[in-house]
Amino acid sequence: MGTSISRTTNVIVNVFLIVLVLLCLLPIVLVLSVSFTDETSLLNQGYSFFPGKFSIEPYRFLMETNLSGILNAYKITIFNTVVGTLLTLLMVALYAYPLSRRDLKYNNFFTFFLYFTMLFGGGMVPWYLVCTQVLGLKDSIWAMILPSIFNGFFVFVMRTFYKSTIPIEVLESAKIDGAGEYRIFFQLVLPLSLPAIATIAIFTAVGFWNDYWLPLMLINDPKLSNLQYMIYRIMTNIQAIREYSQDASGIATSLANAPSEGIRMAMAMITMGPIVLIYPFLQKYFVKGLTIGAIKG
Amino acid sequence: MVNKKARSTRSLFFMLALVLITSMLAACSGGNDKPNNSASSATPSNTSGNGKEDTAKQEVDGIDISKPVTLKWYMMTFGEIPADQDRILTAINKYTQEKLNTTIDMEYIDVGSWDTKVNAMLTTREEFDMIFAPSWRWFRSNAQKGAYYEITPDALDKYLPQTKALFTDAIWDSTKVKGKYYAVPGNKDIAEAWGWVWRKDIADKYGIDMTKVKTFQDIEPILAKIKEVEPDLVPIDENQEPLRGRTYFETLNAGNWTLRTDNDSMELVKLYDQPEALEMRKLWYGFYKKGFIRKDAATKRDVDLINTGKVFASWMQLKPGKDAELNAAAKGNPAFPKDAVYAQNIVTEPYITNDAALGSSTAISSTSKNPERAMMFLELYMNDKYLNNLINFGEEGVDYTKVSDNRIEPIEGKYSLKGMNWAYGNQFLNYLQPGEADDKWEQFKAFNSSAIPVKSLGFFFDEEPVRKELNALTAATSEFAAMYWGLLDPDVYLPKLEKKEKAAGMDKVNEEVQRQWAEFLASKGQTANQ
Numbered sequence: 001m002g003t004s005i006s007r008t009t010n011v012i013v014n015v016f017l018i019v020l021v022l023l024c025l026l027p028i029v030l031v032l033s034v035s036f037t038d039e040t041s042l043l044n045q046g047y048s049f050f051p052g053k054f055s056i057e058p059y060r061f062l063m064e065t066n067l068s069g070i071l072n073a074y075k076i077t078i079f080n081t082v083v084g085t086l087l088t089l090l091m092v093a094l095y096a097y098p099l100s101r102r103d104l105k106y107n108n109f110f111t112f113f114l115y116f117t118m119l120f121g122g123g124m125v126p127w128y129l130v131c132t133q134v135l136g137l138k139d140s141i142w143a144m145i146l147p148s149i150f151n152g153f154f155v156f157v158m159r160t161f162y163k164s165t166i167p168i169e170v171l172e173s174a175k176i177d178g179a180g181e182y183r184i185f186f187q188l189v190l191p192l193s194l195p196a197i198a199t200i201a202i203f204t205a206v207g208f209w210n211d212y213w214l215p216l217m218l219i220n221d222p223k224l225s226n227l228q229y230m231i232y233r234i235m236t237n238i239q240a241i242r243e244y245s246q247d248a249s250g251i252a253t254s255l256a257n258a259p260s261e262g263i264r265m266a267m268a269m270i271t272m273g274p275i276v277l278i279y280p281f282l283q284k285y286f287v288k289g290l291t292i293g294a295i296k297g
Numbered sequence: 298m299v300n301k302k303a304r305s306t307r308s309l310f311f312m313l314a315l316v317l318i319t320s321m322l323a324a325c326s327g328g329n330d331k332p333n334n335s336a337s338s339a340t341p342s343n344t345s346g347n348g349k350e351d352t353a354k355q356e357v358d359g360i361d362i363s364k365p366v367t368l369k370w371y372m373m374t375f376g377e378i379p380a381d382q383d384r385i386l387t388a389i390n391k392y393t394q395e396k397l398n399t400t401i402d403m404e405y406i407d408v409g410s411w412d413t414k415v416n417a418m419l420t421t422r423e424e425f426d427m428i429f430a431p432s433w434r435w436f437r438s439n440a441q442k443g444a445y446y447e448i449t450p451d452a453l454d455k456y457l458p459q460t461k462a463l464f465t466d467a468i469w470d471s472t473k474v475k476g477k478y479y480a481v482p483g484n485k486d487i488a489e490a491w492g493w494v495w496r497k498d499i500a501d502k503y504g505i506d507m508t509k510v511k512t513f514q515d516i517e518p519i520l521a522k523i524k525e526v527e528p529d530l531v532p533i534d535e536n537q538e539p540l541r542g543r544t545y546f547e548t549l550n551a552g553n554w555t556l557r558t559d560n561d562s563m564e565l566v567k568l569y570d571q572p573e574a575l576e577m578r579k580l581w582y583g584f585y586k587k588g589f590i591r592k593d594a595a596t597k598r599d600v601d602l603i604n605t606g607k608v609f610a611s612w613m614q615l616k617p618g619k620d621a622e623l624n625a626a627a628k629g630n631p632a633f634p635k636d637a638v639y640a641q642n643i644v645t646e647p648y649i650t651n652d653a654a655l656g657s658s659t660a661i662s663s664t665s666k667n668p669e670r671a672m673m674f675l676e677l678y679m680n681d682k683y684l685n686n687l688i689n690f691g692e693e694g695v696d697y698t699k700v701s702d703n704r705i706e707p708i709e710g711k712y713s714l715k716g717m718n719w720a721y722g723n724q725f726l727n728y729l730q731p732g733e734a735d736d737k738w739e740q741f742k743a744f745n746s747s748a749i750p751v752k753s754l755g756f757f758f759d760e761e762p763v764r765k766e767l768n769a770l771t772a773a774t775s776e777f778a779a780m781y782w783g784l785l786d787p788d789v790y791l792p793k794l795e796k797k798e799k800a801a802g803m804d805k806v807n808e809e810v811q812r813q814w815a816e817f818l819a820s821k822g823q824t825a826n827q
Contacts, residue, residue, distance in 0.1 A: 039605075039632045046593070069377070128417045216413055220404045222378055236409025241375060244408070244433055245536055251375065251408075251719075260605070260632060 483657030491542030581783025
């Protein structure tokens, strides 16, 4: 136990971490509490960690009026997350593996080709042009997947992982046993790199789950709206109506159809959904993936 | 060994190629997806288009319409799109197909996402035909940038004769951008007037006569009483700056300048130098101190109090029948008390501003392949009672029942653009809703025609020369917005605000306004002291 830290440091670190955890958790608790607060007491007393008058009205209202919309948005989000994460992993793993091999000709070129995209982007307008007029992604479910299935940073993480943890001897012995490149990649390299894959999977899955920007740019059809965009629309619509009502008479009447505070908070709780469960499941890989890459890199 | 190495390198290459090819294939499949999607959503249009081609009309008023056309129309939505929208679109297309050999591909964009999406579309010159283009969403700047198709006076006569007759020349003139027409105005409450809205049930309960109340000074004792007897209500709540409504000043949206409305002078005066402005600030600070307004008025972001029935009175922009509209809209809100009723009293005289007719206008895109057909559709949209009510309230017998010739009873839970009717073309064609007066549209017409033009009609402050200063001003003064709502003591914060404004370049903005104003007066052959 010679490496144990001193008592004071221990206390400081713990206090710091407790404060950090509270800063992250309390807003969620507040939203949860507001979503269960009666609308009238909410208007009179404002937000509170303890509901003044308990009510499940917002959830009941959402279930009655908007169940199909929420379920549909869930479907879209889950599809995007699953398909998007799988495609991202495939792309990243496939691009990273050759780069990790020293015997790849033009290795430098392909690395630079990748690195370049991390430094320079075309900008919003060309990006939009390519997405809508070249790829025809507007109002397509792929609009929320394809633009983000490749990520230069993840490729470098993956490449470093392959390089540092998969001994070249393993690959050579497989080759001697007669395995082809595909067999080596899918049956040896991929299973061995599970920690790195899990790490990247967490990042991308959370990214796909929380994405509202791609639908904001490319999706008009409400049937293709994912969860985050659905809640984004509700929030920004109310904000915009309030803001524009200065100039547009009549627009304020549209506020009557807008959901109340409690309903919006209930929406936020519902959209959080299963993504919070992903961390505990993948956590063990997460830590391992980060440290292994770091120590030996 | 060499051989083997070469083969493995080739394999590695192949893997990279696989990545690239997969991405391209995926992209292509995405591309193919698109026509499929739009085809399925617009199936009725396509099938009926093909099936009816032989029987379709070839000509309308001497204009050739033999070519079937689909018009893409972007419309703003202010919340969820009503259920059954597809069914209504099918019915619309059936009708427009018969009339104009034209179908509509309607796409809704949320008001909150509007700027992001529409800017991207306009910047990349995306092809579409019609778009909702109100003055409060960059109509003038987009028109100047060439985003919209110019409707020439000849085209107006040829394609839009009935629509032209809907508005007076003065109103058509007010829609001009650099001397040209770019939009078909919306026909609704074009005039603007302000007054009080209040909870009639509460006023009756305590014998309060709100019809006598004209000013904020008049209402003060009433607010004190409400505060005492109905502690759960917010006595007064404002969505807009209390000085709005042309009671003392005309809003120019140009620097600190304003025009007094109690004289004929065309001389610009500084808002803060006017005693009424300071008085209003002080009055509202008093309201705040006495607890007449909500404490979080500066940061409130939630749904309007008026829709939940939590406010007693509000000073707002009114039109005939606004109270009935508010009541009908609030009824759907679960928090609105069952016995609550709003009443209204218009206090100011109606007036016509520059943006009057552009509150719900529609423009044709300059990327449109069929601007003529779009104009013909707009002519139908603005003047056809059947089409108008189909878009607004759906189909008879399915979405509503007809009570009399011009009055309907909506069926609960069916299609209706409740609360959004003002945004759709010619509101005067709408059927009457329950609770609306029989002569609602006659009142509207009288209201519009009684309106006087504002003194600054035709003047738009071109912000381009002082854009930098204006941005700095917005950033520097946002914290003072709370003063509008009475949260800050004007004696302390008004001097601070003026100091900050000066530092951010207000003087330059003021000079520019004066220069443009002088130009405007000269063009009308007037002087400031006239």
